[in-house]
Amino acid sequence: MIKYVCKHCGQYLGEINPENVSEEQLGLHTLTPRERKSIITYDINGDLIAKVVCEYCQEALEKNPELNLISNPLQ
Numbered sequence: 001m002i003k004y005v006c007k008h009c010g011q012y013l014g015e016i017n018p019e020n021v022s023e024e025q026l027g028l029h030t031l032t033p034r035e036r037k038s039i040i041t042y043d044i045n046g047d048l049i050a051k052v053v054c055e056y057c058q059e060a061l062e063k064n065p066e067l068n069l070i071s072n073p074l075q
């Protein structure tokens with residue numbers, strides 16, 4: 001399973017079965033290896049955790065772009 005979690009607030013957004021969905025459908029193929037590494041991690045069960053941005057945080061970031069600088073100092 002690939003679990004989606006918001007990288008900013010930690011909200012659990014759901015999960016998908018990668019056997020039913022290709023990387024193209026997930027949009028993962030557009031990521032550079034460095035981006036994949038920063039977005040995708042594994043939990044103790046060996047499940048993939050994809051760190052994305054939830055709608056709430058996306059909206060907050062659009063209103064306050066400086067928040068993104070604080071949480072992602074390397075970007």
Ligand SMILES: [Zn+2]
Binds near residue numbers: 008053055056057058
């Ligand atoms: Zn969030």
